[in-house]
Amino acid sequence: MACFRPADTAEAIKLLLWKEFELSRLCAGWMPAVPRFGCKAKLARLQYIHSRDMKLLHGRANELPGGLPAKAWVPEAVRELYASASLAPSVAAFFAGYGLLLEDLLQSYDKLGRDVDPILDAPTLDVLDIAGLKRRELAWVREQTREFLATEDGAASSLPDWERYVARLLELGKELGRDGSVPPALRWPAPFPAEPVGPVPVQSALDPRFPPYVFTEGKKPYEDPDASPLYDSVKQMHYINATEMSAAENLAYMYYAVQHFPLEFYYDLSRHLWDESRHAAMGVRRLRQLGYPTERFRYFVGGPGKDVGAEWYADMYASLTMVAEPCSFLKKRKSIPAFEAFGDELSAAHVEFDMADEQMHVNFGKKWGPELFKTYKNDLVTAQELAAKARLRRLQARGLTAEEEQAVLKDFPAFCGFTTNELNYEKY
Ligand SMILES: [Fe+2]
Ligand SMILES: [Fe+2]
Structure with missing residues (x-):
């Protein structure tokens, strides 16, 4: 040329x-x-x-x-x-x-x-x-x-x-056309003759220094003393962050699985995934700085854990961006002045950066959640309707009457109280 x-x-x-x-x-x-x-x-x-x-x-x-x-x-x-x-x-x-x-x-x-x-x-x-x-x-x-x-x-x-x-x-x-087209004579080699160990194994591999949490009926992991020695302290915030690698992994499965969305979707999801892994890294680093090795806590295993259809990704994404992330602001907002009162400015800065990222994630959810539902669940919903659905799903396991459900859904802090936990802001 x-x-x-x-x-x-x-x-x-x-x-x-x-x-x-x-x-x-x-x-x-x-x-x-x-x-x-x-x-x-x-x-x-x-x-x-x-x-x-x-x-x-x-x-x-x-x-x-x-x-x-x-x-x-x-x-x-x-x-x-x-x-x-x-x-x-x-x-x-x-x-x-x-x-x-x-x-x-x-x-x-x-x-x-x-x-x-x-x-x-x-x-x-x-x-x-x-x-x-x-x-x-x-x-x-x-x-x-x-x-x-x-x-x-x-x-x-x-x-x-x-x-x-x-x-x-x-x-x-190198023989492909510059637009990625295939010359007629090109023959790809036969698949490599060994079982692959990745990508996207059904269940994520856990680092041995991060022991898994065993779920038990009626126990909330973030209030469970068996999961964290900090369960009764504002520093529990760092443990919560440290567990976020599983959220990053869930998003990684989704990034890999979702096809033919606008490229903008992948740009947003990619940033979201990286942020959750950063939150995990910052939680782990702060816990170590404060004298707590990772082995003293329990963590969640990322990934669906079984073969799932595309709706798993849509539900997981809605529950993350429309329940877990918006609810997390309630305790994050309270933990900033609590950390400051204990003279721990660095921990306060952790929470502030975390909140800046999470605000972005909630916006990603409003933008892409309805698109995922439309594509994978044949469900045409607005962001608001989708948020209500995701919240209702979360409440249904709690055994409330229909009226109680409606009352809780109208009051966002009350709803979050049902589905997540508070921290002890008085104790360092
Ligand atoms: Fe996060
Ligand atoms: Fe997030």
């Missing part, structure tokens, strides 16, 4: 965008499968970085002729390549494959950087700068392969074949 014209740049940017989308999905899908807390948190971060960069590429594509049509979706061959490369036989193999896919992505960024004119297409060059952050993460990804290889049973024997398999997929990927 003699020179890159705007339509050429647009095509190349779109292909980069789809690769970013697939990598974001890969990280989200594998995050529940890895059995280390720090590793989960990092994958939650990386899935967000990939989708954030997708958003930047999306913006640039729309400045160029052709742009990205509203209903545009990943070309089938690109999905096929990444889906095959995601079915790794071990966590170590997943990281090895991810490293190869990441390198391929970075090469595509470099190539476009060389192809475009530095004055005519300077706005594209600015966007391509986003590759730098991912280049730095490559070292971490490779380190994970080595670390899991040392601890994961049987991972070493299949690794070389797996790496060859992913490399072969990437080689074939």
